[in-house]
Amino acid sequence: MQELRKHNLTGILLIYMACFSFRIAEYLFLRTDQTILGEAFVHKLLGLGFMLAALYVYRLKLEQIGFQKEGFIRNTLIGFIWGLIAFALAYLLEMAVLISQGGFRGLDFYVSAYSVSGNIGQHREMIFVLLCLAGNLINVLMEEGIFRGLFQKLFERKHSFMTAAVCSNILFGLWHIMAPLRSLLDGEMSLTGFWFNSLILVVTSFLIGFQFSLMTKLTGSLYMGMAAHFVNNTVVNLFHVLSKNGADQLLTVRISIAQTLSLLALLIYYRRLVYLLLRR
Template sequence: MKKSYKNTVRNSLILFAVCLMVHTIEVMFIRTDETVFAECFINKVFGITALFWVLSRLKMNWRDIGFKKEAFLSSTAKGIGICAGSYLAAFAAEFIILAAQGRPAHLEFFVTGFSLTGSTVKLTGAGFVLMCIFFNIINVWMEEGVFRGFFIKYISCGHDRKKALYISSLLFGLWHLVTPVRSLLDGDMSSTEFAVMSVGYVVLSMLMGIKWGLLYQMSGNIWIGMADHFFNNCVVTNLLHVVTADGVDEMQIIRVITGELISFIAVAAYSRIKVRKEVYA
């Protein structure tokens, strides 16, 4: 039976604002991603802790927001498959473009962070790889748990599923605005570049949020979207890199946009087909 809660949107916005404040402080001032950790993880640990507290206050548990252990293996495999298939096409397109430009490329495996400005810090060694994997698990646990698992589930208790999906995705897009703001304030971007990058980054993050939200709503568990999210961040962005004689990951943003658009279209199309089948069944 669907539980009833009051002021679900307002309460979700309060949780978002508190988490965003911690996220902003870390990105702007603490700058954990510029340390040996190469990742802003403090806000993610805070978000997970806050979610534990909120769930207990609402008398909900992790299973209620999609963390169902019996669906873990099969759903994780599906999520990895979605991401791997989409980015196989994106990597192939990138290699073809570079070859056509007379710039042959190859793949290298090392740790680095995602950058909107193209700067790359190369970290090698098993310790950095394990640290990267660990922090990415923390990252997707927080972001999928809060933005998909909790917001969609909780807002759906007072509003329809579509509204819950779109609100959670909008908040997820705004969450990612902090990164381009820092680049602007640091002088790494002009105001024009900031306008283009911030709009593009927020819109792309919203589309990713819709995709993972649809996967959550269709499957009833968090694992498919979480696995896709993890593979995207950890493998495609942080560990696997396209290297040419001129540099590293010069087309990374194009690769990410291509891969995410492919998977978004595929998931959205499948969702529509599934809804139509249920309507006419």
């Protein structure tokens, strides 16, 4: 264990590969996200176990990676409001485009699961809403705890915040290639489609994760990023835009708009804050 503590990168990669191996197993064999549960959550529960084990190995406490008690309610509310505003603007822009084209047919509320080719499934019972909320909660606890909490903390032992954020979120970006990989292996996607979709998902996930890293830096905890992450995942699974071509035809565009607006606003605020601190 002492040797592992000395080599942060080795430890990070071992934890990442362990989590990713279970992610592969769930996506290719268990396929829980394609079942009535609608979420690949088993490997994320195991990931939380890996995180707690790593905290023991590295002699860290939950508070040290962003799970402190102070500011929980305040930062969580800020994250929820931040995410909801970004997505409200994205939905309005999407509806405006569809209305201008004469294709808007309204909004709908039901539970679906995200797929590379668009949302799948349509469940309206309350039990599915609760399953969706629970699955997304497990998701944000694991991904924020691992990538913006544990990995960020370990990288920062030898690197600056920015370098650590870039490194941890490159891993987060690569974490998202499983959906297009499964589609490729299942014959649902061509090799060209796989590379194209993988590139989009990796880059988009990197930028979204980097945004959550900035939120963690600004607030000193994971809660704002967790709340914004929860909104990002949950809203697109529950609120759907109907058009003459079907539901959620501009889903990818909607997510891109919401996250671009959110990231730009956050970068402006972060730059302004750093500027004011340097002037003191």
